[in-house]
Amino acid sequence: MNYFTPSNFYWLAQSAGESAGDAARETVEETRDIVAKISPEKIALAVLVLLGTYLTLKLIDQLINWLSERIAKEWRLRVKQFLPFLRMVLLTIVTVFLMNLFLNLSRDNILAVTGTVAVALGFAFKDFASSIIAGIVGLFESPYRVGDRIKIGDHYGEVISYGLRSIRIQTPTDNTVTIPHNKIWTEAVSNANAGALEAQVVTKFYFAHEVDLDLVKKILDRVAQTSKYTYLKLPIVVVMEEKPWGSLFRLKCYPLDARDEFIYMTDLITRAKRAFVKHNLTYPHLFNPEIFPETEA
Amino acid sequence: MFKQFRNWLANNRRFLFSRYTKDSQETQEPERSLIELPQEIRAKLIERSEALPSNPGDQKAIADKLNEAFELWRANPENANNSIVIISSPVTAVSRILAETLENWAEQKQIPIRLMPLKARPDHVDMIKSKLKHYLEPELVEEDAETHQSEVVVIPNLSWCFLRSLDGLEGIDYLQSRLFDSFKDRFWIIGGGQVGWKYLNSVCNIEAYCGEVFTLPALNSEQLQEWFDPIVNDLDITFDSPRIDQKILDGDKDNKTNYFNRLADISNGVSTVAVQGFLKSIRYQETEAEQRLPDKLEAYELQKSPQKIIVAQIPKLPELPELEPADRYLLYSLLLHGDLTISALAESLGDLQAEVQARVQVLRHQGVVEQRGKMIKINPIHYPNIKKELTSNNFVIDQR
Numbered sequence: 001m002n003y004f005t006p007s008n009f010y011w012l013a014q015s016a017g018e019s020a021g022d023a024a025r026e027t028v029e030e031t032r033d034i035v036a037k038i039s040p041e042k043i044a045l046a047v048l049v050l051l052g053t054y055l056t057l058k059l060i061d062q063l064i065n066w067l068s069e070r071i072a073k074e075w076r077l078r079v080k081q082f083l084p085f086l087r088m089v090l091l092t093i094v095t096v097f098l099m100n101l102f103l104n105l106s107r108d109n110i111l112a113v114t115g116t117v118a119v120a121l122g123f124a125f126k127d128f129a130s131s132i133i134a135g136i137v138g139l140f141e142s143p144y145r146v147g148d149r150i151k152i153g154d155h156y157g158e159v160i161s162y163g164l165r166s167i168r169i170q171t172p173t174d175n176t177v178t179i180p181h182n183k184i185w186t187e188a189v190s191n192a193n194a195g196a197l198e199a200q201v202v203t204k205f206y207f208a209h210e211v212d213l214d215l216v217k218k219i220l221d222r223v224a225q226t227s228k229y230t231y232l233k234l235p236i237v238v239v240m241e242e243k244p245w246g247s248l249f250r251l252k253c254y255p256l257d258a259r260d261e262f263i264y265m266t267d268l269i270t271r272a273k274r275a276f277v278k279h280n281l282t283y284p285h286l287f288n289p290e291i292f293p294e295t296e297a
Numbered sequence: 298m299f300k301q302f303r304n305w306l307a308n309n310r311r312f313l314f315s316r317y318t319k320d321s322q323e324t325q326e327p328e329r330s331l332i333e334l335p336q337e338i339r340a341k342l343i344e345r346s347e348a349l350p351s352n353p354g355d356q357k358a359i360a361d362k363l364n365e366a367f368e369l370w371r372a373n374p375e376n377a378n379n380s381i382v383i384i385s386s387p388v389t390a391v392s393r394i395l396a397e398t399l400e401n402w403a404e405q406k407q408i409p410i411r412l413m414p415l416k417a418r419p420d421h422v423d424m425i426k427s428k429l430k431h432y433l434e435p436e437l438v439e440e441d442a443e444t445h446q447s448e449v450v451v452i453p454n455l456s457w458c459f460l461r462s463l464d465g466l467e468g469i470d471y472l473q474s475r476l477f478d479s480f481k482d483r484f485w486i487i488g489g490g491q492v493g494w495k496y497l498n499s500v501c502n503i504e505a506y507c508g509e510v511f512t513l514p515a516l517n518s519e520q521l522q523e524w525f526d527p528i529v530n531d532l533d534i535t536f537d538s539p540r541i542d543q544k545i546l547d548g549d550k551d552n553k554t555n556y557f558n559r560l561a562d563i564s565n566g567v568s569t570v571a572v573q574g575f576l577k578s579i580r581y582q583e584t585e586a587e588q589r590l591p592d593k594l595e596a597y598e599l600q601k602s603p604q605k606i607i608v609a610q611i612p613k614l615p616e617l618p619e620l621e622p623a624d625r626y627l628l629y630s631l632l633l634h635g636d637l638t639i640s641a642l643a644e645s646l647g648d649l650q651a652e653v654q655a656r657v658q659v660l661r662h663q664g665v666v667e668q669r670g671k672m673i674k675i676n677p678i679h680y681p682n683i684k685k686e687l688t689s690n691n692f693v694i695d696q697r
Contacts, residue, residue: 072689225500226461228626228646232499232693256691267647275463
């Protein structure tokens with residue numbers, strides 16, 4: 001027996017069309033109801049709440065930053081990393097309050113509004129929503145935290161703020177770069193200290209092939225051991241690599257404070273070079289035509 | 298548990314109470330207004346405190362440990378440890394304690410002692426190794442095995458044998474080779490500071506070459522009381538009564554005991570800090586009928602007219618001024634080496650001498666460091682707070 005006759009199809013399509021139309025009418029009516037309940041008092045209250053939230057956020061930012069720079073270094077990052085959580089908690093409370101104020105958060109209203117918001121966000125604020133969701137995921141996954149030294153794309157620096165949509169990093173050239181959180185979906189995040197105060201610093205030194213390797217290693221070790229910035233609880237390592245033009249040495253060690261990274265590197269290079277001069281250690285002959293005849297050409 | 302809580306409460310009382318005051322420096326109870334000591338009495342007090350012998354408690358602890366280690370080595374020179382390292386706080390003159398302890402010890406043991414005649418770090422870092430070589434190199438005389446005699450070598454302060462600079466650790470390298478070579482015929486007694494020792498351990502693994510490492514124990518209140526008694530009796534010093542909260546925490550003890558308990562507590566049992574804490578606590582007070590003190594009751598009864606007496610107030614550490622990051626590196630360097638000239642300090646920091654000099658000048662005005670002749674060192678009264686400050690800023694400092 002065949003139930004799928006053309007008349008049955010017509011009936012099914014008609015009833016589906018009618019129910020969709022009913023639902024849309026219902027949503028429009030509910031939305032109209034909600035909009036009708038918005039009064040000038042509610043708007044004034046919402047503006048006040050938003051203003052208060054803005055001021056509180058600024059105050060929290062200032063307070064946490066002030067506190068983290070005043071207390072002992074070992075607590076600095078922990079205090080700074082508390083900031084995104086505080087901001088998220090405050091923003092969630094305010095969002096819920098405002099939704100309740102305007103939308104009267106019953107189950108039906110939530111369903112009605114969610115659909116509308118989802119469509120709006122889906123088209124107009126796709127990247128914005130993606131960044132916010134990435135920011136919330138980032139709070140738990142922690143690819144970066146405030147105080148970390150990270151590299152995303154071409155940008156390297158210290159994370160100085162963790163916002164709802166983006167982070168701000170301060171680069172070694174003192175520029176502030178804003179990077180949206182949704183980069184964590186697609187880009188690799190390189191984190192040098194991952195919440196710790198220390199971050200490894202790798203300093204490169206170049207020598208000719210004939211250099212006394214043991215002497216170079218000893219000098220590099222001593223340079224790191226005697227730098228005032230070195231954190232001696234973590235290892236000091238010298239690694240070497242052969243290149244066509246000479247020998248490349250990498251001195252890997254940690255400063256007491258990751259913020260001293262560049263000044264530390266300068267200290268290591270300055271003192272090492274003094275020792276190299278004293279011991280007459282030769283640098284690579286990069287422009288020597290006998291070694292690289294093609295360079296001359 | 299209760300004792301720990303009580304100590305914590307006593308130590309943090311100032312911080313807890315300061316939450317309720319506008320000024321963190323303001324104390325809860327107004328202190329009695331006492332006048333500064335006249336110059337001649339102050340000078341006498343300083344002179345007497347500088348003339349104090351090293352604390353007998355320290356001397357006894359060293360002598361006991363030394364006897365034990367030395368007898369073990371003498372009984373079995375092939376296998377026993379041939380050295381003992383005496384570690385003190387970086388603000389304690391370990392060389393002086395060692396010298397005073399060894400005076401009697403050498404006579405008792407009837408063994409030749411070769412005391413390295415260093416009184417400070419050589420002016421130039423290149424000279425450290427050559428000086429050590431000069432003092433420690435065995436004499437090139439053919440010796441008969443039977444006539445060969447063992448000896449005790451004393452390095453009064455290891456801090457004078459190195460400087461944290463590229464060439465400054467060569468002396469330690471040399472010393473390690475000597476320690477390794479001469480295990481049968483030499484017993485080594487080495488003094489050093491805690492911070493320097495920890496550093497040398499990190500960079501040269503020096504502990505592997507040495508035998509027993511003995512850290513001077515913290516002095517307790519009885520030892521301090523006994524040590525200061527000659528000055529207290531001589532100058533007829535009276536002890537102020539503690540604040541009410543301190544009284545409740547410490548129980549029913551007399552003023553003197555309370556005073557030395559507090560002194561031992563704030564100084565962490567370090568003798569030099571205790572001396573400074575003691576000196577800072579001494580004031581002059583006019584006694585009147587209603588202000589009479591229990592300890593001076595008899596004198597008061599005999600002599601009714603007002604008189605000035607020397608009073609020891611409850612000792613406390615001064616606040617550490619706010620430090621710049623550069624100051625922390627500088628202070629760590631001073632703790633590492635004990636004392637340094639400006640040029641050696643600059644070399645140790647890897648900075649220009651002019652920059653270092655300016656920072657030292659600021660810290661000197663603030664009373665954090667002091668200068669004696671050309672030598673710069675930490676003011677011992679600030680040592681406990683500096684140690685706390687540096688530890689909480691990631692510097693490697695032994696917490697003992």
